[in-house]
Amino acid sequence: MATGAYDLSSADLWLALTGQAAELEQFLVWHVRLPRLLLAIIVGSALAITGAATQGLFRNPLAEPTLIGVTSGAMLFAVGMLVLSARLLAFFPLWIQQVSVSLAAFLGALLTTGIVYRLAAGRGRLNVATMLLAGIAIAALTGAITGLLIYQSDENELRDITFWSLGSLSGANWTQVAIAAPIVLCGSFFLRRDALALNAFLLGEREAAQLGFSVERVKKRVIVWTALIVGVCISLTGLIGFVGLVIPHLLRLWMGTDYRRLLLYSALLGASFLLLADTLSRTIVAPAELPIGILTALVGAPFFLWLLLRERRKTNWI
Template identity: 85%
Template structure:
């Protein structure tokens, strides 16, 4: 088995290669020379604008969002002690979807007369607020007498997700044809329209959140033995749970608010690395972030080119790649169990 240092180097090289390939690839392709001129400020105005204002912010956003989704997926799996868990279970996605749909349907009436920039960011702000609000409700339902029951949180998350889904369906029923098209596009996820302002908002939050999640890596390792055993090892179990939930909700909420719903990154990437490198969360969290960034970066580049000059929603690609791959992993694990 490769050492952790060699795996880290391989993942960084893969990420860099995909980043360079993503900048060069698209409806308007760039040669290596044109890319170098654009990076050094000697390119024509068109190439310079294409690289720095269109592709680079989009690719950097793909990196930070992909890293955050995979990282939070790994942390959620550690929290629930279940390799099939993902942030959807604590109500983040359902809340973001409901509030985004509410804003898409009601913005014409609620924001009439407001500045254009406020109308443009209203859906993102609403999705972020919805993600945090529903996660907070699930947390309050699961917390009692100073303790946080993970099983109750799972059940509460399922109930809140169903309730939010019902209200989302009602709003979709009330939407116009134009609003329905916007809702469908948002629910499929997209990195189109990314800019440096979005990167400046998302990147610091995701870096800080990733740092604090990784600080709890030893506690997540201890959780593999059980909560009682983790407490006996000196970890404050309920505090760890609260920290992980808060950071997962914050990071996923930021991602959804900027890109819409992008599935399977937080489910497949940590599971794959767990099969490859084991369950040590000190490495698993870091490697998940890097591989998740590469996965979403590659998916976005493919989404921009597979039907060029049009663009395929990235959520469709992640599902097309992630779902069959995850089924293959499940079948692989079942065969191993049978033979054992």
């Protein structure tokens, strides 16, 4: 809270928090930096815990929520709203125009996840492998439609699309915190309740069922909560990549695959990581601001490549 384009000393920060500072400093702390700090914590923990849960569901340490269509759907609907909003919402009140992109991204995330789920579900059973393939197909289709919309956009719309796709916490406010916090907290609670089931999934679905877990219900719960959590986060901050992949995998290398611990520590490390990344994005090119998605990709992509090389060495490919 003290660091940024306008630095505060510890004493000034304390005065601002207690309502004794100048009006400008109180506004900076209470209405700009504090909600942004809290939103970074919420979104970071959300992306990391859903990444860990998705890896448990697919029994693949390189899986992430993108595979179930959340990200591609949010991107398509957000781009569609950015390109078409001037024509669709011209006669609506200003506040509807302001929240239209976030609402469209959230609905798009849920809709595409629902489509992927229906494609993979049959005869009362969800086939995880089919869901993976369906997610890839839907991502390709939505990507093509998104590209068509981008092709039709003008310069201002293209700038907005680029900025949204790189992710940012710059617009954080108390309303966004109030929207995200209950969904993320509730969803994280229920994901942690399925930690033992995810541990059993490591043995295989049949073995998990023999241990007494309702496999299909667990899979449905994980997918629904992941879609809700990631959908609301993307709708508020844009696309922030690699957090759901890097954080759980890093912890898995350190503490193993016990999801009772992995989910909790993923949330904590994810919150810390995104808070640090956001602090750097605000300060590294101050007074300008670097999109946070660039920083997470700069960290996540090399780590992902290191994982691939590590797996190659383990399997004696090289």
